[in-house]
Amino acid sequence: MKLLLTSGGVTNPSIRSALVRLLGKPVDECHALCVPTAQWGHPMCGPASVRGFAAAERRWQHLSGLGWASLGVLELTALPTIGAERWVPWVREADVLLVDGGDATYLCHWMRESGLADLLPSLPDTVWVGVSAGSMVMTPRIGAYFVEWPSAPDDRALGVVDFSIFPHLDAFPSNTLADAERWAADIGVPAYAIDEQTAIEVVDGSVEVVSEGRWTKFGS
DSSP states (O other): OEEEEESSSSOSHHHHHHHHHHHTSOGGGOEEEEEOGGGGGSTTOOHHHHHHHHTTOGGGTTTTTSOOSEEEEOOGGGGGGTOHHHHHHHHHHOSEEEEOOSOHHHHHHHHHHHSHHHHGGGOTTOEEEEETHHHHTTSSBOOGGGOOOTTOSSSBOOOSSSSEEEOSTTTSTTOSHHHHHHHHHTTOSOEEEEOTTEEEEEETTEEEEEESSOEEEEOO
């Protein structure tokens, strides 16, 4: 799987160019599945925000609203009840998975429970575009600072990549570089603090930062 891990989505021409390069064809020729599951685990999200994401409303212009050939919804909490023979073909036929933010530990739980986490290694050409928690879920740990789901056993995520991500740098009063430095001191792995104009591209283990904004790497 090819990863485009962002804080705020495809927010500038540099990130969009990276996305098109990963897709291998224009956005308007690609079929996308929206994964809203992380939203259900975060107290600031709910039915209205899930609807907005799936309907590609203006707030989601940098993710579901990019002009895809088609948009579908893949709700991970439903998958265990319908059988892999139904949903696995949907995923395999998609060019890209658009994975929205929310709580990364909740998303991680349902990626495992649904079977999607086990399927990912068999999808070498599929592009994963994550926003916030949708990016953080691919890391080893998110840090207690970002855990909002009360039932989360800890802050561990999938560990698909070997670094952690502090998103929304400077976007909120509690997401300053000083906050990121304190978070990184406890995370135990290399880490990046990224703002809304930054993405991390990962292909075959190769990591490249794509940015028109501000970012910082912690650790080696």
